[in-house]
Amino acid sequence: MENIVWIWLLAAVVFLILELLTPTLVFACFVVAAIVSGIYSLFSPDGYYWQIGIFVLVAVILLPLTRKAAKKITKPSPQASNIDALIGKVVLVTQKIDADLGGQVRIEGEFWRAKATEEIAEGEKVEVMSVSGTKVHVKRISHEQKG
Secondary structure, X not given: OOXXXXXXXXXHHHXXXXXXXXXXXXXXXXXXXXXXXXXXXXXXXXXXXXXXXXXXXXXXXXHHHHHHHHHHHOOXXXXXXXXXXXXXXXXXXXXEEEOXXXXXXXXXOEEEEEEOOOOEOOOOEEEEEEXXXXXXXXXXXXXXXXX
16 A cells, blocks of 8 residues: 555654644654654555554654653743642641641631641641642741741
8 A cells, every 4th residue: 555654644743733732742752753654664565564563663762762852841830839839838827736636727818727747826837848638738937937
């Protein structure tokens, strides 16, 4: 079948469109693999198994390489957003935090369930260490940090 090269090129275009929609360089290796398989199909149009084998081999070789390249070109967000923005904030305890039962803190006008490894009295300031679901894990601010 001499039209097989067009099928490979169509596959390359589809993978290219997917790559443009999700710029993670995952589909880029499939684009290259489909083009290489399409070029091979020009010389051996009936070698379907070889074409598929070449596609898989090139994709498997390129996939780890594209992941390394993607990690190099992507940069972490310079500003924390959503839940990540809460970590490190100093907040007020609005309900005594018990080590076993937890308590409540106020973060930017919202009340959150809070957990700590020690008992913390109402009215004290604490630092948000992490967020897990709808609970924040806090720790008492040491005297050096208060001043």
